[in-house]
């Protein structure tokens with residue numbers, strides 16, 4: 001159906017919600033309607049309201065600005081490209097595909113202490129499964145590297161893994177889906 005774009009109180013996009021969740025937030029008076037899907041309505045036994053397209057929080061929510069880690073966004077961060085050999089699979093339409101792409105722990109799990117690893121390039125300690133220690137690798141590179149550091153396996157990383165900025169996070173969120181016309185004024189465009 002029609003999803004709803006949630007903006008923080010500063011009008012930056014934070015999340016895409018299904019309409020049920022959005023209606024709950026509206027009824028709880030936590031959000032303000034900013035744009036509707038023209039001519040569409042949500043109807044139930046005791047309620048009819050314009051179908052919201054964009055809503056904004058009344059109060060700024062700090063933690064919503066942080067991008068949560070997941071595989072889909074990791075692959076998007078890395079351009080659906082193996083960060084060791086450059087393999088970039090495409091589907092029949094020529095779009096990036098996930099075929100044979102895996103998540104590789106750059107510093108292997110076997111070297112973690114208390115769930116954290118030390119990154120060789122900057123000495124920082126980070127959770128073993130985090131933006132900073134995971135990269136996109138094709139199946140064969142992942143197997144070849146095994147439970148070794150890239151140097152030990154003589155495999156160079158094309159880019160060092162890092163947490164996307166909030167701005168990049170928003171871009172990633174929208175690079176993976178079609179964007180309704182009603183949202184376009186609220187989505188930052190690359191400079």
Ligand SMILES: [Zn+2]
Nearest residue numbers: 082085138141
């Ligand atoms: Zn590869």
